[in-house]
Amino acid sequence: MAKMSSLERVATAIQLKEPDRVPVIPVLMIRALREIGVKATQQVLKDPDIMAQAKIAAFKKYGGDALVAGTGLNVEAEALGCTMEYQEEEIPIVQDRILEQNPSLDRLGEIDIHKGRVKAVAKEVEILNGEYGSNAVVGVCISGPFTTSMELRGLSGAVADMENNPGYFKSLMEKSTREIIRYVDILIDHGALALDMLEPLCSCDVISPDMYRKWALPYQNTVMEHIKSKGRVPIIHVCTYTQPIWNTLIESGALAFHGDIQPSLKKCNEDIGKKICLIGNVHPIDVLLYGSAEDVRQTSEECIKSAGPGGGFVLAAGCDTGFDVPDENFHAMVETAQRTNYPLN
Amino acid sequence: MLLDDIAQALAELKKPETASLTDQAIDEGLIPTDIILKGLCAGMDKVGERYEKKEYFVPDMLKASQIFNEAMSKVRPLIADQESKPRATGVIGLVKGNTQDNGKNIVQVMLEANGFKAEDLGKSVAQDKFLQAASGGADFIGLSIMTSAGVKEAKKVVAALQQDGFRARLIVGGAAVDAKKAEEIIGADGYANDAGEAVLIMKQWFPN
Numbered sequence: 001m002a003k004m005s006s007l008e009r010v011a012t013a014i015q016l017k018e019p020d021r022v023p024v025i026p027v028l029m030i031r032a033l034r035e036i037g038v039k040a041t042q043q044v045l046k047d048p049d050i051m052a053q054a055k056i057a058a059f060k061k062y063g064g065d066a067l068v069a070g071t072g073l074n075v076e077a078e079a080l081g082c083t084m085e086y087q088e089e090e091i092p093i094v095q096d097r098i099l100e101q102n103p104s105l106d107r108l109g110e111i112d113i114h115k116g117r118v119k120a121v122a123k124e125v126e127i128l129n130g131e132y133g134s135n136a137v138v139g140v141c142i143s144g145p146f147t148t149s150m151e152l153r154g155l156s157g158a159v160a161d162m163e164n165n166p167g168y169f170k171s172l173m174e175k176s177t178r179e180i181i182r183y184v185d186i187l188i189d190h191g192a193l194a195l196d197m198l199e200p201l202c203s204c205d206v207i208s209p210d211m212y213r214k215w216a217l218p219y220q221n222t223v224m225e226h227i228k229s230k231g232r233v234p235i236i237h238v239c240t241y242t243q244p245i246w247n248t249l250i251e252s253g254a255l256a257f258h259g260d261i262q263p264s265l266k267k268c269n270e271d272i273g274k275k276i277c278l279i280g281n282v283h284p285i286d287v288l289l290y291g292s293a294e295d296v297r298q299t300s301e302e303c304i305k306s307a308g309p310g311g312g313f314v315l316a317a318g319c320d321t322g323f324d325v326p327d328e329n330f331h332a333m334v335e336t337a338q339r340t341n342y343p344l345n
Numbered sequence: 346m347l348l349d350d351i352a353q354a355l356a357e358l359k360k361p362e363t364a365s366l367t368d369q370a371i372d373e374g375l376i377p378t379d380i381i382l383k384g385l386c387a388g389m390d391k392v393g394e395r396y397e398k399k400e401y402f403v404p405d406m407l408k409a410s411q412i413f414n415e416a417m418s419k420v421r422p423l424i425a426d427q428e429s430k431p432r433a434t435g436v437i438g439l440v441k442g443n444t445q446d447n448g449k450n451i452v453q454v455m456l457e458a459n460g461f462k463a464e465d466l467g468k469s470v471a472q473d474k475f476l477q478a479a480s481g482g483a484d485f486i487g488l489s490i491m492t493s494a495g496v497k498e499a500k501k502v503v504a505a506l507q508q509d510g511f512r513a514r515l516i517v518g519g520a521a522v523d524a525k526k527a528e529e530i531i532g533a534d535g536y537a538n539d540a541g542e543a544v545l546i547m548k549q550w551f552p553n
Contacts, residue, residue: 085442085469089494093444093469155447159404206447208402240520244399285521289493322493 006065006136010194010314014233014255014277018311022304024337025066025279026330027317029141030091032058034323039088045071048123055128059136062330063338065314066137066194067128070121072320073198076143076176076183077151078116080108089323099153103161103168105175108152111182118183122190129191140192141237142184144199145219146212148176155201162215169215177219181226188230195227196235196258202245209244217252224253235279239319246272260284260318266306269313278307279314282333288317288325293332300336309344347375348384351416355388356395358405360412363388367416377423382460385416389458393541396451403447410454431462433551435513436478437487438466440498448519448540449489455540456487461547463487472502479511484551487543488533490519496530503532514550516543 004012004020012019030040035057038044045051055067071091078084083096098107113119121140129138143151149172150158161169184195201207202216220236227234236254238245241262249257250272258279261268265281272278280303282288287299300315307313315337321330347370354362363385370380392409395401401409437453439446446468456463463485466474475486486506488499499517506515517533527536535550537543 087442087494089497090442090492093442095469155403156407159407162404163408200445204399204402206403208404211402211404241399285493286523290526324493324497 007134010065010137013311013314016274016277016310016312018342021342022308022337022340023065023314024063024334025068025137025139025314025316026058026062026064026334027068027284027319027321028055028058028062028330029068029071029320030089031321031323031325035061040071040086040090040092041088042086042092045086045092046117046120048120048127051120051124052127052131055124056131059132061327063334066139067132068196069124069128069138069140069192070117072141073143073147073200074151075117075121076111076148076180079111079118079183080115080152080179082151084116091320094151097152097154099172100157103153103157103172105171108175108179111179111186113186118186122186125187125192126190129193133191133193137194138191139194139196139235140187141196141198142180142187142223144197144202144216144236145173145176145180145223146216147199147201148180149173150201152176162211173215173219177222180223184223184227185230188227188232192232194233194235196237197223197254198237200237200239202238203240203242204244205241209248212245213248217248220252220254228253228255237319243267250276256314258316258318264306265303269307273307273310273312277312277314279316280318281307282315282317284317284319284321284325288329288333289322291329293326293328296329296332297336300333304336304340304344308340311342347373348379348387351380351384352388352391355385355409355412355416356391358392358408358412360408360415363412363416364419367419371419371423377420380420381417381424385413385420386458386460389413389455393455397539397541403451406447406451406454410450413454413458432460432553433484433547434462434464435483435485435487436464436466436475437489438470438474439468439489439491439519440495440502441469441471442498443489443491443495443519444468445491445520446489449487452487452489452518452537452540452543455544456547459544459548461485461551472498472505475502476505476509476511479506479509479513483513485514485516485547488515488517488519488531490517490521490531492521495519496521496526499531499533507532516546518543
């Protein structure tokens, strides 16, 4: 088979077909900063030039088929008024939830490019797209409506709302959805091709499948359909144990499912692998952080064996990678994919 | 039996029923510690079992803890000081930089339900807070660790505790650790995979 560009390779996998070889995304966001010797301070995270420089340095060093702009969660929550705590080696975390004490949605305002890190992430997308957009996938993370609502209101308050004031919670979900779409539009205007919707709180370790279907799925679907209407690629990311909602995730409209898929990538592939591209499943902590390069190689090979045959699979870290992941472990994952050509034996 | 009914009502997350049955038990003069241990704590054990079996989820645990705490507020004033002495006193919190507190909240409630006084230090807790607890005589310190940077932070907390010679038992848990990391990297005394294990370990450390 003729050699494909990274863009063609991932696009072929998303279309559930076999590319020239197994595509691979090592997922370096905060971790990329280490490549240029900086930490994740507020100043750095709000500087698109530094952020892009870090991602490019990581891409040149480790390779892979996609670059991921930004640092993941909470951009929307920050832009909507939550106070953040910036950390040197982690993504910023919500310190004060704007709706925790006073639930009035009027306090939220609207997301625009001047709020929080929105401009920084959008500009970073633009720089990465300018450098690599014609050859590789330029992706970016967005927070999902459920996770965003939880960040704004807090889990305890939101759970009480679902039971005692479902009308309010519905309004909150609708508001989160509208604001995420505003953010999506800004990112797309700056060249984002793939948008990975992060919904860690939709894991079956946190909420029930029924709650997922009622309170998350319809709003996710609205965002996913909007992304598709703009000709871009929506991906859903849910962490850890997800088996009871695998088939429901497909209804979100996402074209790919990314995660540290539990209990088993093999089982997931058997259940839904013909319907949605799977992206994973090298565990970012157990394997990438604490494992050896040989562990990473073996896990990568197992992932490819589990979900690679027939295509529709991208080898990737199951979640964002930590600041201390050793260089050789990224190399081991990327090299394993690069030497695995289709058709697989 | 009334105490079984309390446990069952709580296990089924029936808030008004748990409250009214608790009132009834108090009115009938049942021993307050029996109401707590054989009624409310037994109910929380059932809730924990259902969570382990994936029949209940985090929102259910939050609801159960709310029902439990409201019922406890009725019973607690009736307990004499001696009877209410906890098995052990300590703190629990997410290490600095970590904020996903669902698991930590569940562990805290289950410890309280099993006779431990576990002060909740909350999320992204600075190292000094844990040291203060230790210097204040805490019997145990619980660290919840959700990220790889959190592991580094926990290691620092443990090193600081050891350097200062504090003897509080240290238990860790969370998505970023397992038994091996807890022992070899962090240097904790114990690791709990879930709230049930945390209670078991604590009961071994602090038998009545």
